Amino acid sequence: MANKPSRDLLGVIWQNFWRSLRPRQFRGNLIGEDYFGNKYYEIPPNPAIGKRKPSRYFEPADKEAFDQELTAEWEAWLRGRREDPPTREELVTNLQIMELKKQNAAQLDAHYAKDKDAAALPKQVEGETIGTFPKYKEYDLMPGKHSIKK
Template sequence: MANKPSRDILGIIWKNFCKSLRPRQFRGNYIGEDYFGNKYFEIPANPAIGKRKASRWFEPADKDAFDNELTAEWEAWLRGRRVDPPTREELVKNLQIMDMKKRNAAELDAQYAKGKDDKALPKQVEGESIGTYPKYKEYEIVPGKDPTEK
């Protein structure tokens, strides 16, 4: 005769009590580190004890002067939007893309700064703009009429 699980309430309570005395994991598993020096940890989910979601957290590199800088990849992993943590290659690739965007933005800013000096803003016609909207010589006031004609 096979050993059947007991269905009595005292047996269930006793088994749950014995399971509750088993040591639990309080220290997380080290998962990785980002280029700011933050370290990431996880305690995996264990449905057998009723824990359906993994516990994830990080320790900042400098706890006293933490300025809340997290990479987007690690933040997505912390919030559970990613299943797997980001790889080192992925972080390096995204850092290179971020640096390239900063360089391109600086080049465009320098290019447009040169162009601003060449193209001055249109001069406002003096005495004609008493209302709320300014009038300029270069812009037409009446639609369809050339601005040089009166």
Template sequence: MAPKTPSRDLIKIIINNFVNSLRPRQIKGNLIGEDYFGNKYYEIPANPSIGKRKPSRYFVPTDKESFDQELTAEWEAWLRGRRNEPPTREELVRNLSIMEMKQRNAAELEATYGAKDDKGQLLPKEKETIGTFPKYNEYEIIPGKDPEKK
């Protein structure tokens, strides 16, 4: 006698899928963390038994009416799945202090140099001229002397 091969019972599979679809699923996520803008980040864990292989991640902004929300780079990477672990508070504070230091340095450079040339290099500020008339390189500053040629 030949060994009995398991056959698929189509009706049994359909009934099992229907019963599994009626089981309650997690719709609301678990709070994972919060950033310094006040946004809250949530995650619904993966459930391979129902075919969900990746966790669902989302955030709730502080102002739900505003469409120009700011997200920190660390939390955005976590939301998009580029990192598995959410950022720690120490990491957020360290990166915020680095960002503020860069802004201060950029403001100091802007105050020192002011304008940029064609290549994007900062140029030293020219001293203000006396009076209300602008100073142009191609015009005479001292009457009778030719302007400096480059």
């Protein structure tokens, strides 16, 4: 008969204790940096100790600011929604697209601000206005009281 490996309790406890003394990686490997100055790190998975997913974190550029901005690409990588970290070319391309959208939005705001200024003037209906809202004969200003004579 073949010898079966024994699974005695003391042997399992000793092996777990011995494995726990081996050094672990607490500091991550630098993966990249974004244009805000944040640095991104990853601790690779180690199936030997039961860790199947990598640990990912970032160090902000300004440690005192609590309203940190992260790029969408790096945030997706941090949360595990993408496997590979974003490349510098991808970040630059998306930053250029973001700047172009801001410029287009500013142009549209300037274009519609002219129309809005013209529309903001109070319209007069039969010579009477309340602020920017017109009065109409068929509507009551105060319920039950007819202020405009017919």
